[in-house]
Amino acid sequence: MAFNYDHYMRPGKLPHIWCPGCAHGIVMKAIIRAIDKVGLEKDRTVIVSGIGCASRMPGYVDFNTLHTTHGRSLAFATGVKMADPTLNVICVAGDGDALAIGGNHFIHACRRNIDITMVVFNNNIYGMTGGQFSPTTPHGRFASTTPYGNPDYAFDVVELSMGAGATYVSRGTVYHAVPLEKQVADGITHPGFSVIDALCTCPTTYGRRNKLGSATDMILWFKDNTVGIKAAEKLSPEEREGKILTGVFREVIKPEYCQEYQKIIEMAQGK
Amino acid sequence: MSGKEVFYQGNEACAEGALYAGCRFFGGYPITPSTEVAEFLSHRLPKAGGAFIQMEDEIAAMASIIGASLVGKKSLTATSGPGMSLKLENLGFACLTEIPCVIVNVMRGGPSTGLPTGPGQSDVMQAKWGTHGDHPAIALAPASVQEIFNETVRAFNISERLRTPVILLTDEIIGHMREKIIIPEEGELEIWDRPRPDCPPEKYLPYDTSKGIVPPMADFGSGYRWHVTGLNHDASGFPTNKPSLVQPEEERLLAKVTENIDIIEKYEYFKKDGARVGVVAYGSSARSAKAAVRQAHEEGVPVDFLRPVTLWPYPVKPTVEMAEKVDVIVVPEMNLGQMIDEVQRCIEGRAKVVGVNRVDGDPITPENILEKIREVV
Numbered sequence A: 001m002a003f004n005y006d007h008y009m010r011p012g013k014l015p016h017i018w019c020p021g022c023a024h025g026i027v028m029k030a031i032i033r034a035i036d037k038v039g040l041e042k043d044r045t046v047i048v049s050g051i052g053c054a055s056r057m058p059g060y061v062d063f064n065t066l067h068t069t070h071g072r073s074l075a076f077a078t079g080v081k082m083a084d085p086t087l088n089v090i091c092v093a094g095d096g097d098a099l100a101i102g103g104n105h106f107i108h109a110c111r112r113n114i115d116i117t118m119v120v121f122n123n124n125i126y127g128m129t130g131g132q133f134s135p136t137t138p139h140g141r142f143a144s145t146t147p148y149g150n151p152d153y154a155f156d157v158v159e160l161s162m163g164a165g166a167t168y169v170s171r172g173t174v175y176h177a178v179p180l181e182k183q184v185a186d187g188i189t190h191p192g193f194s195v196i197d198a199l200c201t202c203p204t205t206y207g208r209r210n211k212l213g214s215a216t217d218m219i220l221w222f223k224d225n226t227v228g229i230k231a232a233e234k235l236s237p238e239e240r241e242g243k244i245l246t247g248v249f250r251e252v253i254k255p256e257y258c259q260e261y262q263k264i265i266e267m268a269q270g271k
Numbered sequence B: 001m002s003g004k005e006v007f008y009q010g011n012e013a014c015a016e017g018a019l020y021a022g023c024r025f026f027g028g029y030p031i032t033p034s035t036e037v038a039e040f041l042s043h044r045l046p047k048a049g050g051a052f053i054q055m056e057d058e059i060a061a062m063a064s065i066i067g068a069s070l071v072g073k074k075s076l077t078a079t080s081g082p083g084m085s086l087k088l089e090n091l092g093f094a095c096l097t098e099i100p101c102v103i104v105n106v107m108r109g110g111p112s113t114g115l116p117t118g119p120g121q122s123d124v125m126q127a128k129w130g131t132h133g134d135h136p137a138i139a140l141a142p143a144s145v146q147e148i149f150n151e152t153v154r155a156f157n158i159s160e161r162l163r164t165p166v167i168l169l170t171d172e173i174i175g176h177m178r179e180k181i182i183i184p185e186e187g188e189l190e191i192w193d194r195p196r197p198d199c200p201p202e203k204y205l206p207y208d209t210s211k212g213i214v215p216p217m218a219d220f221g222s223g224y225r226w227h228v229t230g231l232n233h234d235a236s237g238f239p240t241n242k243p244s245l246v247q248p249e250e251e252r253l254l255a256k257v258t259e260n261i262d263i264i265e266k267y268e269y270f271k272k273d274g275a276r277v278g279v280v281a282y283g284s285s286a287r288s289a290k291a292a293v294r295q296a297h298e299e300g301v302p303v304d305f306l307r308p309v310t311l312w313p314y315p316v317k318p319t320v321e322m323a324e325k326v327d328v329i330v331v332p333e334m335n336l337g338q339m340i341d342e343v344q345r346c347i348e349g350r351a352k353v354v355g356v357n358r359v360d361g362d363p364i365t366p367e368n369i370l371e372k373i374r375e376v377v
Helices: A024-038 A054-060 A073-083 A095-101 A103-112 A157-164 A177-189 A203-207 A215-225 A229-233 A257-268 B010-021 B035-047 B058-070 B081-097 B124-129 B145-162 B172-176 B243-258 B283-298 B316-325 B339-347 B366-376
Strands: A045-049 A064-067 A088-094 A116-122 A168-173 A194-199 A226-228 A244-251 B003-009 B023-028 B051-054 B074-079 B101-109 B115-119 B165-171 B178-184 B227-229 B267-270 B277-280 B303-308 B310-312 B328-333 B352-357
Touching: A024 A054, A024 A088, A024 A116, A024 A177, A045 A054, A045 A073, A054 A064, A054 A088, A054 B227, A064 A073, A073 A088, A073 A103, A073 A116, A073 A257, A073 B023, A073 B051, A073 B058, A088 A095, A095 A103, A095 A116, A095 A157, A103 A116, A103 A157, A103 B058, A116 A177, A157 A168, A157 A194, A157 A244, A168 A177, A177 A194, A177 A244, A203 A215, A215 A226, A226 A229, A229 A244, A257 B035, A257 B051, B003 B010, B003 B145, B010 B023, B010 B035, B010 B074, B010 B101, B010 B145, B010 B165, B010 B172, B010 B178, B023 B035, B023 B058, B035 B051, B035 B074, B058 B074, B058 B081, B058 B101, B074 B081, B074 B145, B081 B101, B081 B124, B081 B165, B101 B145, B101 B172, B115 B172, B124 B165, B124 B310, B145 B165, B145 B172, B145 B178, B165 B172, B165 B283, B172 B283, B267 B316, B277 B283, B277 B316, B277 B366, B283 B303, B283 B328, B283 B366, B303 B316, B316 B328, B316 B339, B328 B339, B328 B366, B339 B352, B352 B366
Parallel strands: A045 A064, A045 A088, A064 B227, A088 A116, A116 A194, A168 A194, A226 A244, B023 B051, B023 B074, B074 B101, B101 B165, B277 B303, B277 B328, B328 B352
Antiparallel strands: A168 A244, B003 B178, B101 B115, B267 B303
């Protein structure tokens, strides 16, 4: 039986603002299915976002939702989680929001290992403002502010998250919607800071400028150009060349921030 | 006032006042000369079952207190000039989304890094106009350690009742000065909480003002699922750009202040028969001003003295009353002339206004002010 999203959607809030062909809806649906799978209560779940296309997602879904300032979702979410650690807190952010203006909050949330799940809708571009290059736009690619090709080098979200100390780190794509859903579900149940690098597509402001074909072509590109980290082990260096690795890169248990703070409360109260 | 006597510095009194008011969350970032507020609360909040967090930067600290407030915790952050500049982004978010919180700015000298360990009063206009867009501004400027305690409690009360951020403006002098204060018994000072909804969750409209200018606010997690956004929004909380909804929303945010002047405004006005000179001073400069006014009286020069405790909204009425009586108003402040503009604006030429201004890192002395009084008499 097909999954019924209605229970989690706010009536009357669609259509969404995303362009035709945008893959953000695939990530949103994966998040909803993951929430359903894990069994989170709507009343006890908070979804936080910053600014940008991805950050409009909380408006469509029926939870406690907080659409904040550009890049700051994790900082707001940290206050929410610390104030009531029993709440389930999920952040959604675009690549520019999460890693440029929000880069400092991102690495420190990783470092703290606070039990928040961060889903990065990574489409390599600032879509809402019309296609400026972002921290994940590959070197040489075209954007409205890189008319001669991007001189910057991109962040690898997975390596950045692991380097900063996140305890669950994965990468999925909108072509692989089922594994993506599982990663989000595992990120939610993981007791610590989780990052899901959700590779998605922006045909309107990124694909067109870089001649990446139709919206479908862009999604299919992930099929041919990604490889799971386990499968990659069996490939020769030549076969792996140019492939993006997907899967779960880290899943380790480390003391979680709010639990550590609870110990401080008990110590301070002489218990 | 009965209670426990302690010998506190202003920053400690601020932290203690916050706890008294029911503050259970502090998000901060180290900055001189405000750090003692954070240090005190890192020790005391966990004892009270609350939470303290040192965030990665000032912006995050401000964001964290808004997040915590949304879950129902009274929340505080403390900073000084450079940090205040960074907090302004999310201060505007709290204004528009109507999430209560208190921000302490222990003012220091100079623009930029300026004089980190020296006092200043040069953020008073920032407190009014700092964040972008039209927004409500409430700022309290205590002048003693006891008053810091009491005004911190009042800052929380006003913030909660009106669902808007309140700025407590102190400065390096009173922030670090030690005085004996009395911590009142529990219950002695009135504590106000934000209005919360009593309707069934499915009927809840977070910005419904049909029952009053301050709509009830539900805690996240309490069963009322609602949407918070920094975009202009309608009564349901969802974004709108309808001119017919945006204009009244923005006007209501300001009206929350103008229609509640009675609970926000606070000042002391000491009148002297025959005064032809008046002094308007706030914060630590008011201490020097008081001494100068007293000395002038001893020299046989009657002087009126107005001390706004609430700086924003500025107390217009007593200032106009003073201007109608005296020829000259002296405005001492540790900046190059900020509140003097507000005094001039509200008295509309009824009296001459002169400043006494220092930004060299030393306090304005009673002699500085007395000299000006003698000069203008």
